[in-house]
Amino acid sequence: MASSRADTVAGVVTAADADGIDSVWVSVGSEQHSADGGFNRTFSFSYRFVIASGQQSGTHIPMSVRARDVAAFQTQRDTYVVVVP
16 A cells, blocks of 8 residues: 555654754655754754655655764764554
8 A cells, every 4th residue: 555645754853962952953764854953952853744645555764863062973863754554
């Protein structure tokens, strides 16, 4: 079964660092959104991605969240979104 309409992946990412957050990136598939952390010690970023129709049920779409602090240290977490009917 293939999806027949566009759907979304949405959420909130929170990053914290004693030195301050420089930037946060979230990607789903080949699309990426980013936000400037403003050097805040704790920073939350809301994201929303539209997933195109026509995806096969059970398809794994890669998802990645990355944050960088003011000292240029970066961390990344990878996961995936599963298309459901």
